[in-house]
Amino acid sequence: MNNSPDDQSIEQLLQGVGKRDLPSAAVAEQVRQAVHGEWRELVEQRQRRSRFVAYAVAASVAGVVLAVVVSLQFHSTSAVPVASVARVEGLLQVDPAGSGDWRPLASGEQIATGDTLRTEEGTYAALDFGHGVSVRIDAGSLLEIASTDRVVLDRGSVYVDADPRAAAGRTTPALVIGTPYGSVHHLGTQYLVSTTRNGIALSVREGRVEVTRESGTQIAQAGEHLEIPVAGEVTRTAISPQDASWQWATRIAPAFNIDREPLTSFLDWVARETGKQLSYATPDVRAQAQKVILRGSASDLAPEQALAAVLATTSLVPTQTSSAIEIREQAGK
Amino acid sequence: MTAERELVRAMLAGEERAFNAFFETYFPRVYRFAMPRLAGDVEASREVVQATLVKAIRNLAGFRGDAALFSWICQICRRQIVDYLRASHRRSERIVLMEDSEELRAALESVEAPVEDQPMHRYGSAETRRLVQSVLDRLPARYGDVLEWKYVEGRSVEEIGSLLGVGQTAAQSLLARARVAFREALETIFGSTAADVLADMRGDV
Numbered sequence: 001m002n003n004s005p006d007d008q009s010i011e012q013l014l015q016g017v018g019k020r021d022l023p024s025a026a027v028a029e030q031v032r033q034a035v036h037g038e039w040r041e042l043v044e045q046r047q048r049r050s051r052f053v054a055y056a057v058a059a060s061v062a063g064v065v066l067a068v069v070v071s072l073q074f075h076s077t078s079a080v081p082v083a084s085v086a087r088v089e090g091l092l093q094v095d096p097a098g099s100g101d102w103r104p105l106a107s108g109e110q111i112a113t114g115d116t117l118r119t120e121e122g123t124y125a126a127l128d129f130g131h132g133v134s135v136r137i138d139a140g141s142l143l144e145i146a147s148t149d150r151v152v153l154d155r156g157s158v159y160v161d162a163d164p165r166a167a168a169g170r171t172t173p174a175l176v177i178g179t180p181y182g183s184v185h186h187l188g189t190q191y192l193v194s195t196t197r198n199g200i201a202l203s204v205r206e207g208r209v210e211v212t213r214e215s216g217t218q219i220a221q222a223g224e225h226l227e228i229p230v231a232g233e234v235t236r237t238a239i240s241p242q243d244a245s246w247q248w249a250t251r252i253a254p255a256f257n258i259d260r261e262p263l264t265s266f267l268d269w270v271a272r273e274t275g276k277q278l279s280y281a282t283p284d285v286r287a288q289a290q291k292v293i294l295r296g297s298a299s300d301l302a303p304e305q306a307l308a309a310v311l312a313t314t315s316l317v318p319t320q321t322s323s324a325i326e327i328r329e330q331a332g333k
Numbered sequence: 334m335t336a337e338r339e340l341v342r343a344m345l346a347g348e349e350r351a352f353n354a355f356f357e358t359y360f361p362r363v364y365r366f367a368m369p370r371l372a373g374d375v376e377a378s379r380e381v382v383q384a385t386l387v388k389a390i391r392n393l394a395g396f397r398g399d400a401a402l403f404s405w406i407c408q409i410c411r412r413q414i415v416d417y418l419r420a421s422h423r424r425s426e427r428i429v430l431m432e433d434s435e436e437l438r439a440a441l442e443s444v445e446a447p448v449e450d451q452p453m454h455r456y457g458s459a460e461t462r463r464l465v466q467s468v469l470d471r472l473p474a475r476y477g478d479v480l481e482w483k484y485v486e487g488r489s490v491e492e493i494g495s496l497l498g499v500g501q502t503a504a505q506s507l508l509a510r511a512r513v514a515f516r517e518a519l520e521t522i523f524g525s526t527a528a529d530v531l532a533d534m535r536g537d538v
Contacts (some may be wrong), residue, residue: 045334
């Protein structure tokens, strides 16, 4: 023990101040799991890139130039455009390089890797990633475009609509939604992922989704809602494709460009966006819808409004229930 | 290469031991940084600290060592606090602590710098306690832990060495360096000695 007066005063001062507060073990474990998951993801990403560079170096002489160009692109820190803003309701903001310098984003503007996006309360937005992939952002969300195929959701909710027909034959990787609690992978689907107070919530409207976490993998099927806590049991409940929780995503759906499209394509889009089953009263009605080629625009309308507006110009009418749309011929026609 | 840059390098290389050291060193410190700024709200602090550390991990490759790692993380944490308060509509509840003033912030971020003609500050007892705890969190290496183990928990030098995985001589040496760093930091922040700060805290002067 050092007994100089100054050391004694240090001892007395520290005893007077007392021990610094420590977060509870439960909080520490919860945060640790989330941070550890993010760290593992980072390390794996870097290792994948390193392997890619190693393969490039080992390539034939003829391929060297190409490989170097590609690997340089891989390592480039400059932002790569990955999506565009398809629709905004309210104020969507972007922080281009984590600088804290937020600016508003309008429809049609590009989104690039490294961008962080946020929506205030009352703001909803839809991003178009191409190849039939649409990401809708709920109010009060914060997310980062980590790479061309990875969006990291820090807070809030996103709805992903990846139309399998549009993705057919595509060779690029499917979009992954990362969260501090795990990553969500899909193949041709519609789902909603949200951060919750102690984990994530996942609802699958169509298709199949895989959630990868440190503690293992969970598969979610269409019609399932999963509550996935950091620690503890995953709970599964049923969710209808017409559940009220999908409504905001349907309302902010990117417009369907109807011009020169057959009516049947438009009706397929409405059915997909609303989660309803589409049927035709008779084969003749279907054939009739197939022959109708639309002209004009319904870009400012939500799917169900667009349905009413478009069918009003034809001899067909919809009959809707909470889960289905039937198309039939107007009486007297 | 500084110890902090080496820690970052090892983390980027995927060394589990480095991640553990990072988390054990910075999680409690960042938590204590966030907690008073969020009015002691445990859930809010957890959320903000988690978002801060996730963001820090994501940007780890960009850490150049120009500032101390803890200061760098605190910068991220400040932004996360603003974002959290904005998202939860608690803008009006934003708390600005004494150490958020530019003058004190600069001093806290350079606790190793020699004291020049710093003005003598007088703080209330609770503020003094928090400032001293902030000083412990800002000290380099694990000086803050070592001082707390020794003088608050009353651990022996042997026990401290064992906690750090070093021998008794190394622990003794670390403790001596920690005392020097703490003394200098107090002079930078308070412009006075430990005895004066203690008297101030007790209301003796």
